[in-house]
Amino acid sequence: MERLAARWLWFVEHWPRAAVFAPFVPLLLSWWAVAEIEIFPPAFFPHPLEVLRRGVELAYKGVLGAYLEDSVLRLAVGAAAGIAVGLPLGLLVGLSDRAHRTLWPLLLFFQAIGDIAWLPILLVWFGFGLTTMTFVIVYTVMFPVLMNTALGVRAVPEVLPRAALSLGASRARVILEVVVPGALPNIVTGIRNGLGFGWRALVAAEIIVGTSGIGFMMFDARRAGSVTEVVIGLVVLGVLWSIVDSWILAPLERATGERWGLVAR
Amino acid sequence: MKELLVERLSKIYFDPDRGERIAALEEVSLRIAPGEFVAVVGPSGCGKSTLLNLIAGFLEPTSGRILLDGRPVRGPGPDRGVVFQSYALFPWKTVLENVAFGPRMRGLPKAECHAKAMRYLELVGLAHVAHRYPRELSGGMQQRVGVVRALANEPEILLMDEPFAAVDAQTRMTLQEELARIYEERRPTILFVTHDVNEAVFLADRVLLLSKGRLREEIPVPIARPRRWPRLVEDDDFKALVARTLSAVRAA
Amino acid sequence: MTASAEPVRAHRRARTGAIVQAALPFVLLLLLWQGLVAGLQVSPLVFPSLSAVVRAAGQGLRDGSLFLHLGASLARVAIGTAIALLLAVPLGMAMGVSRAVAAFFTPLLRFFSVLAGIAWIPIATLWFGYGFGAIVFVIFNAVFFVVAYNTLLGVATIPVELRRAAASLGARRWSMVREVLLPGALPNIVTGIRTGLGFAWRALIAAEMIATSTGLGYMLFLARDFYRTEVIVLGMVLVGCTWLALDRLLLAPLERRTIERWGVVRGA
Numbered sequence: 001m002e003r004l005a006a007r008w009l010w011f012v013e014h015w016p017r018a019a020v021f022a023p024f025v026p027l028l029l030s031w032w033a034v035a036e037i038e039i040f041p042p043a044f045f046p047h048p049l050e051v052l053r054r055g056v057e058l059a060y061k062g063v064l065g066a067y068l069e070d071s072v073l074r075l076a077v078g079a080a081a082g083i084a085v086g087l088p089l090g091l092l093v094g095l096s097d098r099a100h101r102t103l104w105p106l107l108l109f110f111q112a113i114g115d116i117a118w119l120p121i122l123l124v125w126f127g128f129g130l131t132t133m134t135f136v137i138v139y140t141v142m143f144p145v146l147m148n149t150a151l152g153v154r155a156v157p158e159v160l161p162r163a164a165l166s167l168g169a170s171r172a173r174v175i176l177e178v179v180v181p182g183a184l185p186n187i188v189t190g191i192r193n194g195l196g197f198g199w200r201a202l203v204a205a206e207i208i209v210g211t212s213g214i215g216f217m218m219f220d221a222r223r224a225g226s227v228t229e230v231v232i233g234l235v236v237l238g239v240l241w242s243i244v245d246s247w248i249l250a251p252l253e254r255a256t257g258e259r260w261g262l263v264a265r
Numbered sequence: 266m267k268e269l270l271v272e273r274l275s276k277i278y279f280d281p282d283r284g285e286r287i288a289a290l291e292e293v294s295l296r297i298a299p300g301e302f303v304a305v306v307g308p309s310g311c312g313k314s315t316l317l318n319l320i321a322g323f324l325e326p327t328s329g330r331i332l333l334d335g336r337p338v339r340g341p342g343p344d345r346g347v348v349f350q351s352y353a354l355f356p357w358k359t360v361l362e363n364v365a366f367g368p369r370m371r372g373l374p375k376a377e378c379h380a381k382a383m384r385y386l387e388l389v390g391l392a393h394v395a396h397r398y399p400r401e402l403s404g405g406m407q408q409r410v411g412v413v414r415a416l417a418n419e420p421e422i423l424l425m426d427e428p429f430a431a432v433d434a435q436t437r438m439t440l441q442e443e444l445a446r447i448y449e450e451r452r453p454t455i456l457f458v459t460h461d462v463n464e465a466v467f468l469a470d471r472v473l474l475l476s477k478g479r480l481r482e483e484i485p486v487p488i489a490r491p492r493r494w495p496r497l498v499e500d501d502d503f504k505a506l507v508a509r510t511l512s513a514v515r516a517a
Numbered sequence: 518m519t520a521s522a523e524p525v526r527a528h529r530r531a532r533t534g535a536i537v538q539a540a541l542p543f544v545l546l547l548l549l550w551q552g553l554v555a556g557l558q559v560s561p562l563v564f565p566s567l568s569a570v571v572r573a574a575g576q577g578l579r580d581g582s583l584f585l586h587l588g589a590s591l592a593r594v595a596i597g598t599a600i601a602l603l604l605a606v607p608l609g610m611a612m613g614v615s616r617a618v619a620a621f622f623t624p625l626l627r628f629f630s631v632l633a634g635i636a637w638i639p640i641a642t643l644w645f646g647y648g649f650g651a652i653v654f655v656i657f658n659a660v661f662f663v664v665a666y667n668t669l670l671g672v673a674t675i676p677v678e679l680r681r682a683a684a685s686l687g688a689r690r691w692s693m694v695r696e697v698l699l700p701g702a703l704p705n706i707v708t709g710i711r712t713g714l715g716f717a718w719r720a721l722i723a724a725e726m727i728a729t730s731t732g733l734g735y736m737l738f739l740a741r742d743f744y745r746t747e748v749i750v751l752g753m754v755l756v757g758c759t760w761l762a763l764d765r766l767l768l769a770p771l772e773r774r775t776i777e778r779w780g781v782v783r784g785a
Binding site for chain 1: 538539541542543546562563564615616617618620621622624625627628629631632634635636637638639640642643644715716718719720722723726727733734737738740741744746749750752753754756757758760761764765
Binding site: 164168178 | 321322323340341342343345346347349351353354355357366367370371414415418
C-alpha cells in the first residue's frame with residue numbers, strides 16, 4: 001500500500017497532466033462493473049458502452065453537434081453582452097462613492113433574485129424562445145462581473161491613482177492605465193463566476209423553455225424515459241465545462257493575479 | 266525650478282464617531298527656495314504626511330494657500346513629483362514603462378519616452394532590470410525606480426514621503442547617499458518628510474520640526490557637500506546637529 | 518447635556534443615517550414602480566402594480582399558502598444541505614490527509630463540483646420521480662461536491678510546518694484532525710458552503726418549477742400559467758429576500774468570522 005502510494009505520487013509529480021485523467025479510469029471501471037452486474041435496472045443506470053454507442057450515433061447523425069452549437073452560441077452571445085454591460089457599470093459603481101452607496105444594496109437584491117426566478121415573468125413578456133433565454137444569461141453573467149469589477153476598482157491601492165495623477169495623467173488615462181489593470185484580477189474572477197452561473201442558468205432555461213440545446217436534449221430524453229441520452233448530456237456538459245474552466249478561465253485568473261503580484265497582498 | 270510658498274495652511278478633520286474637530290495641521294507657513302533641500306521631521310501623527318499630501322494636491326486644505334511659482338496649487342499635477350513610502354509602482358508595467366509613464370502622459374513619442382527612461386535608470390544603475398516587473402525587484406531597487414520615475418518627469422519640486430522607511434538599514438544608507446549624490450549633481454528642489462532625524466540632517470539644507478500639527482522649530486544644516494556616511498559619522502558638527510534636533514523633537 | 522452624551526448621540530446619528538441611506542434606493546424604486554405602472558397604464562397582464570403585489574402578499578399570508586411554499590423550499594434546502602455537509606466534510610478531510618489520496622480525488626471532485634446542481638435535474642427526476650426526493654438530491658449534489666472539493670483543498674494546503682509542529686508537540690491522529698486540520702480547513706469549508714448553497718438555491722427554484730407542486734419555484738411557475746403577474750413578482754421578491762437573508766445574515770458573517778478567526782492559520 002505504502003509503495004503504491006509512493007509510486008502514484010511519483011507519477012503525479014512527473015506526469016501532472018496525465019495524473020489529472022488517471023482517477024477517471026477507476027471511476028469508469030466501477031461504473032462498468034455496476035452496470036454489468038445490473039445492481040440497478042438498465043432503464044435507470046445505463047451501461048457505459050451503451051452511452052458511448054448512442055453518443056457516437058447522435059454525434060454521427062449531427063444531433064449532438066447541432067445542440068452543442070446552439071448551447072455554446074447562446075452562452076457566448078449572452079456572456080459577451082453580460083460582460084459588455086457589467087464591466088462599464090462596475091467601473092462606474094467602483095469609481096463613484098455616491099453611485100456605490102445608492103446602487104450597492106439594489107444590486108445585492110437584484111442579484112439575489114437570481115436568473116431562474118426571472119423565467120416565469122420573461123415567459124409572460126417574450127414567450128418561449130431566444131429572447132427569454134438570452135435575457136436570463138445576460139442577467140446571470142452581468143452581476144458577478146459588475147460586482148467584482150466594482151470590488152476590484154475599490155481595492156486598487158489609493159497611492160497608485162495618486163502616483164499617476166502626479167505624473168501628469170488625466171482622469172481618463174488614470175482609469176485606462178491604472179484602475180482597469182488594477183481591477184483586472186477581480187474582473188477575471190467575476191467573468192469566471194459569471195460564466196459558471198451562466199451555463200447553469202442556460203441549462204435550466206433549456207430544460208424549462210427550450211426547443212434545442214443540450215439541456216433540452218436531456219429533458220426531452222427524460223420525458224421519453226431514455227436514461228442513456230440524459231447521461232450523455234451530463235458527460236458532455238461536464239467535459240465541456242471542465243475544459244473551459246480549468247484550461248481557460250482558471251489559468252487566466254491565476255496569470256493576472258500572480259504576474260502582477262496582487263494576490264499576495 | 267520654482268519657489269514653493271505655503272501660507273497659513275490648516276487641515277481640520279471632523280470625527281463623526283467622537284463628534285470632535287481634529288486639527289491635523291494648523292497655520293503652517295513655509296517657503297522653499299529653488300534648488301533647496303528641506304526635510305520635515307516629527308513623530309508619527311504630527312501632521313507631516315498631511316502637509317505633503319496637501320502640497321501634492323491629494324487633500325484639500327481647510328484654509329490657507331499653497332503657491333508654486335506664484336500659482337495656487339489645485340489637485341495633483343506633474344509639476345510636483347511624488348515619491349511614496351510604499352513605492353506605488355504600477356505592478357502591471359515593467360520598470361521601463363513605469364519610468365516612461367510621466368513623459369508618455371505629456372504626449373512625447375514612445376521611443377523618446379523609453380530613451381529618456383533608460384537614461385534615468387542608468388543614473389541609479391538599474392538599466393539592467395529595465396524589462397523586469399517591479400515585484401521581481403528588491404525593496405531598495407523598487408524605491409530607486411520610484412525616485413527616478415518622479416525625476417524623469419522633470420517636476421519643479423520633488424515631494425518625498427518617508428521614501429526609505431520600508432527598506433532595511435543597510436540599503437537605507439545606500440539610498441540616502443544616492444539621493445545626496447543626485448541632489449548634488451542636479452540640484453532639484455526637494456521636500457523630504459521623515460521621522461528619522463539622522464536621515465533628515467544627513468540629506469537636508471534645512472530641517473523643519475513639526476509637532477501636533479504646528480511648525481515648532483527650524484534648524485539650518487550648514488554641513489558641506491558632498492555628504493557621504495563614512496565622513497559624516499565621524500563629523501562632530503553632524504553629531505552635534507543630530508543631537509540638537511533629537512532633543513528638540515523630544516521636547517516638542 | 519453632559520460632555521460624554523454628545524459623541525454617543527453623534528454615533529447613533531451616523532448609524533441611523535446609514536440605515537436611511539440603504540433603504541432610500543428601495544423606497545425610490547418602489548415609488549418609481551408605482552408611478553410608472555399607474556402613469557403608463559401598464560396592463561396587469563404585463564406587470565403588476567405595487568398595490569396588487571401587496572394584496573397578493575396579504576392573501577398569501579391569510580390563507581397560509583405563502584408559508585407553505587416558503588417552508589417547503591427552506592425544508593428541502595435544509596435537508597439536502599445537512600446531508601451533504603455530514604458526508605462532504607469528513608470525506609473531504611479524509612481525502613486531504615494523505616497527499617497521494619488527495620492527488621487522486623482532486624480531479625474527480627473538481628469535475629463533479631464543476632457539474633454540480635441544475636444539470637442533474639433530469640436524471641434526478643428519473644431516479645427519484647417527480648417530488649421531494651429528486652429536489653433534495655439535486656441540492657445535496659450541488660452542496661456535496663463543492664464542499665468536499667473545498668475541504669480537500671483546505672486540508673491539503675495547510676502548511677506542512679503546522680502539521681509537523683503539532684506532531685512534535687505530541688498530537689495523535691484524532692487530535693491532529695480536531696486541533697489542526699479542521700480549524701485550518703474551516704475557511705475553505707465555509708467558502709465552499711457559501712458557493713455550493715448559491716448553486717443549490719438556483720437549482721432548487723429550477724427544480725421546483727418542473728418537478729413538484731409546492732415551493733417558491735412552483736408558485737412562480739404556476740402563476741405564469743394564469744398570467745398572475747402580481748404573484749410572479751411576489752415570488753421573485755420572496756426568492757430574492759430569502760436568499761439575501763440566508764447569504765447576508767448567515768453565510769457571509771460565518772465566512773468572515775471563520776476567516777478572521779482561523780485565517781491566521783494560513784500564515785497570510
